[in-house]
Amino acid sequence: MAIPKVCGIETEYGILVRGADSNPVSASSLLITAYLGSVQRRAGWDFEDERPGRDARGFSVDDLLAPEVDTALVNAVLTNGARYYVDHAHPEISTPECSTAREALVYDRAAEEIVRLSMAAARPLLPEGAEILCHKNNSDGKGNSYGCHENYLVGRDVPFARIVHQITPHFVTRQVVVGAGKVGCELPGVGTDEVPFQLSQRADFFEEEVGLETTLKRPIVNTRDEPHCDATKYRRLHVIVGDANMSEAATLVKVGATALVLAMIEDDVLGDEMALANPVTAIRQVSHDPTLRQTVLLRSGRRVTALEVQWWLLGKAVRYAAGRGAEAVGESTAAEVLTLWEQMLTGVEASPGTVADLVDWVAKERIIDGYANRHGLDAGDARLKALDLQYHDMRPDRCLADRAGLRRFADSDDVLRVVTEPPETTRAYFRGRCLAKWPDAVVAANWDSMVFDVGTDPLRRVPMMEPLRGTASSVARLIDDSDTPAELLARLGG
Amino acid sequence: MAERTQKQKPAPSRAEETVDEAPPVAASGDKLKAELDDLLDEIDEVLETNAEDFVKSYVQKGGE
Numbered sequence: 064m065a066i067p068k069v070c071g072i073e074t075e076y077g078i079l080v081r082g083a084d085s086n087p088v089s090a091s092s093l094l095i096t097a098y099l100g101s102v103q104r105r106a107g108w109d110f111e112d113e114r115p116g117r118d119a120r121g122f123s124v125d126d127l128l129a130p131e132v133d134t135a136l137v138n139a140v141l142t143n144g145a146r147y148y149v150d151h152a153h154p155e156i157s158t159p160e161c162s163t164a165r166e167a168l169v170y171d172r173a174a175e176e177i178v179r180l181s182m183a184a185a186r187p188l189l190p191e192g193a194e195i196l197c198h199k200n201n202s203d204g205k206g207n208s209y210g211c212h213e214n215y216l217v218g219r220d221v222p223f224a225r226i227v228h229q230i231t232p233h234f235v236t237r238q239v240v241v242g243a244g245k246v247g248c249e250l251p252g253v254g255t256d257e258v259p260f261q262l263s264q265r266a267d268f269f270e271e272e273v274g275l276e277t278t279l280k281r282p283i284v285n286t287r288d289e290p291h292c293d294a295t296k297y298r299r300l301h302v303i304v305g306d307a308n309m310s311e312a313a314t315l316v317k318v319g320a321t322a323l324v325l326a327m328i329e330d331d332v333l334g335d336e337m338a339l340a341n342p343v344t345a346i347r348q349v350s351h352d353p354t355l356r357q358t359v360l361l362r363s364g365r366r367v368t369a370l371e372v373q374w375w376l377l378g379k380a381v382r383y384a385a386g387r388g389a390e391a392v393g394e395s396t397a398a399e400v401l402t403l404w405e406q407m408l409t410g411v412e413a414s415p416g417t418v419a420d421l422v423d424w425v426a427k428e429r430i431i432d433g434y435a436n437r438h439g440l441d442a443g444d445a446r447l448k449a450l451d452l453q454y455h456d457m458r459p460d461r462c463l464a465d466r467a468g469l470r471r472f473a474d475s476d477d478v479l480r481v482v483t484e485p486p487e488t489t490r491a492y493f494r495g496r497c498l499a500k501w502p503d504a505v506v507a508a509n510w511d512s513m514v515f516d517v518g519t520d521p522l523r524r525v526p527m528m529e530p531l532r533g534t535a536s537s538v539a540r541l542i543d544d545s546d547t548p549a550e551l552l553a554r555l556g557g
Numbered sequence: 558m559a560e561r562t563q564k565q566k567p568a569p570s571r572a573e574e575t576v577d578e579a580p581p582v583a584a585s586g587d588k589l590k591a592e593l594d595d596l597l598d599e600i601d602e603v604l605e606t607n608a609e610d611f612v613k614s615y616v617q618k619g620g621e
Contacts, residue, residue, distance in 0.1 A: 075620040087618055152618035204612070209620025277621035303621065416589055433593045434600060449608035450600070452615055466599055468592060 065326035065391040066297075069216040069489060069530045070164065070318055072171045073157035074307050075150055075209040076178055076457070077200050082193035087152035090195055094154050095137045095147055097188055098181035102141075102483075140508040142483050142499040143173065144491030151278075153209050154178065154197065159491030160510075160530050163393035164319030164400060165472075166486055171314050172478045175199060178457050180482070199307045200455035201264035204448055206249045208268045210277065211307035215322060216530060217298040219290075221329050226300065227273050227284045229328045232337040233321065233376055234283050234304045235346045236369035238263040239355055240407040241317040243306035244424030246431060246451040247443075248351065258351045259442040260431060262424045264306045266350030272342050277303050283342050291510035293528040300325065304346075309455060309464035311472040312403050312421040319392065319400030323380045326391040332383060337372050338362040353428060355411060370412050377404055419468065426467040427454050493525075493533030496542045497551070504548040517549040525555070 080090045138148040144159025156177060158170035178197050185195050202208045217226065242262035247255040249267040261267075274282035287301045288294075302321065308314045327333045338361060339345050345359040349369040358366035381401055383389070389397030403421070410418030415425045431447050440446060454463040485495025497513060498505050506522055507514040515523045527533055538555075545551035605611040 077615075077617050079615060079617075081614075151620045153620045155620075203615050203617040205616060207617045207619045209617060212621070278619055281621075416586075419589070429593060430596065430600065433597050437597055445609040445612045446604065448612045449605050452612065453604065461603055461605075463600060463603070466596060466603070468596070 064387070065329035066216060066218050067162060067390075067531060068322035068326060068392050069160050069162060070167050070322055071158045071160050071214045072167055072174075072314070072318065073155060073210075073212045073214070074171070074174060074199060075153040075155045075201075075211070077198035077203065077209065077455070078153055079196045079198075080189075080193065081196060083190045088149060091149040091152065091154040092137045093188060094178075094181045094185050094195055094197070095139065095149065097184035098147070098177060099137075099139055101180065101184040140494065140498060141177075142485070142495045143170070143481055144485035144489075144495035145170065145174065145177075146510075147177065151209070154181070159485055159495065160489040161486050161491075162488035162531070163396040164315050164322055165393070165396045166488065167318045168311055168314045169473045169477050169481055170486070172311065172473045173481045175457065176478060176482050179459065182457060197457040198452060198455040199309060199457060200243070200452065201307055202245065202249060202268075204245075204247060204249065204451070206251075208249075208265060208281075210265075210303050211305055212277075213302040213305055213318060213321065215300045215302070215325050216292075217300050217325060218329055219294070219296050219298055221298070223286075223298075225331070226325070226328055228335055228338055229333045230300075230321075230324060231272065231283055231342050232339055232372050233324045234302070235339060235342050235359070236349060236372040236376075237317065237320065238266065238306070238346075238350055238424075239369045239373060239411055240404065240422055241306065241308060241313045241320075242266075242350065242422075242424040243308055243313070243455075244427035244451070246448050250347070255443045260353055260428055261350045262353060263346075263350040265304065266346045269304065269343060269346055283346060292530050297530075306423070307455070308423055309462075309467075310421060310423045310426065310469045312407065312470060313423050315472055316400055316404050316407060319396055320376070320380070320404050322392040323383070323389065323397060323400065324376060326389070327379060327383050329391075330383075330387065332387075333379060336361075336363070337367070337375055353424070370408065373408055377401070377408060380404075420470045423464070423469075426464070426469060427451065430454065430463060430467060487535035487539075488531075490527045490530055490533035492535050493527065493538050493542075496539070497548070500542060501548045515548045515552065517547070517552065520549075523548075523552055525552070 078087050078090055140146055146157040148155055156174040158167060161167040161170055182195055182197060201211060243264045245261050245264045248258035268281050269283055270280045271282040273284045275286050283304050285301045285303045290297050290299045305317055340360040340362050348357055348359055355370055358368050360366055384397050407418055407421050419425045419429050431450055434450055435447060453461055456462045485491045494508055504515050506516045511527050513525045517523055541554045545554060
């Protein structure tokens with residue numbers, strides 16, 4: 064049986080400073096330290112007692128107190144189990160490990176809230192009238208792209224070649240329902256007259272079928288083998304091919320459908336029928352065709368539309384869930400995802416306007432077309448590109464996605480709660496609870512371990528090599544009953 | 558053809574939902590148009606005032 068598809072989403076946000084001179088690295092640092100500072104006040108932490116220069120994977124105290132942020136890269140672990148850091152020249156939030164797509168959705172939304180809180184916290188630290196703007200998008204429209212990556216737990220015993228061959232058709236075609244939409248094209252030499260609008264933010268940037276890169280010659284299947292857990296048992300499939308979604312339905316289906324497809328691959332029930340002859344050509348072709356009518360070539364010589372591939376995958380997933388059960392992705396999440404996936408496919412195939420409340424690219428295209436018609440604008444008009452950017456704007460008073468009538472699938476109280484609380488169903492629970500309860504004693508935290516300073520003893524490292532240990536059901540009581548980390552470690556048998 | 562057949566097959570409860578959620582085209586079309594008009598009114602108010610400058614200044618470094 065497929066192992067549980069523990070999953071997470073890491074998003075790099077676009078960042079822009081207005082009204083002040085700044086580079087994106089220091090702006091990202093400022094944003095994050097401002098947020099941590101605001102959290103510190105709320106939680107009443109006394110950073111005066113903290114020692115400077117602690118390991119960057121814990122709370123970096125120097126940065127927290129620095130009135131002027133230097134360019135040292137900020138890297139913090141939050142009490143909800145997430146990681147908030149500067150990656151290259153962007154603020155990035157990695158959600159904690161989640162056990163279902165539904166949970167990942169709520170944490171992805173919480174990450175948006177954290178960015179909004181950060182923007183508000185940063186404002187008083189900036190010169191009068193200056194502000195930091197963040198966008199949950201993946202490209203600046205000028206050929207620069209930054210990622211929204213997904214991660215999925217996969218059994219180490221699954222042949223990697225099988226994963227590559229069988230997941231690729233999904234990665235190439237899923238954009239018909241989970242693409243975030245983009246005005247124009249960023250392939251050299253292709254103008255807005257040829258591609259005025261496309262399904263995906265990212266498709267233009269993929270040049271290889273498989274590989275290790277993430278910043279150059281990006282591959283459809285990324286081979287980074289860094290499981291952050293027991294490498295003898297697990298892989299972490301690092302997916303770099305997706306768009307950051309504003310639609311909650313899209314996030315649910317992006318993660319949920321991919322988890323289902325991976326479970327099927329793991330159980331070897333998918334097969335190679337939809338193997339593509341030229342995945343890199345196909346991913347662009349599909350993205351550049353909002354009519355969804357063009358066909359792509361299969362290795363078998365047949366030609367199929369992206370929708371046909373998606374219907375085939377959905378049909379397989381429905382039968383898989385009905386036959387074997389979908390425990391690996393969570394039964395109720397699977398049912399929700401299958402229903403939505405079908406609804407989105409039906410909509411984009413028959414009448415995209417009917418799923419403008421679910422599918423990002425449809426919602427965005429509707430705005431772009433409507434605005435262009437109303438004001439008589441040509442395809443290349445800067446206002447249309449501005450609409451595209453502003454669809455992803457994290458400022459509540461500017462965000463167009465918030466106004467587009469997208470259906471909500473995450474409870475807003477849950478979202479606010481998990482800004483600070485970890486998921487109960489993975490090891491992130493242990494990480495988050497310990498950080499919240501003993502911030503001074505946590506010297507360092509990362510995905511697969513925590514290091515505690517319990518006083519006079521040497522530093523104590525707690526390995527967390529199993530993503531599904533350290534959950535609320537196993538450690539909540541122990542943490543509740545321990546007054547000090549030393550007590551906790553004693554109870555844990557350490 | 559195989560794909561077409563499969564697509565009709567999802568669990569019966571879902572097939573029904575799909576039918577329920579496809580209202581008569583004319584009615585939904587009018588409603589959608591009215592909604593879009595409201596949305597565009599709102600967008601006229603919140604869109605960046607100098608769109609061209611905004612788009613020009615929006616330069617990011619590549620990431621990942």
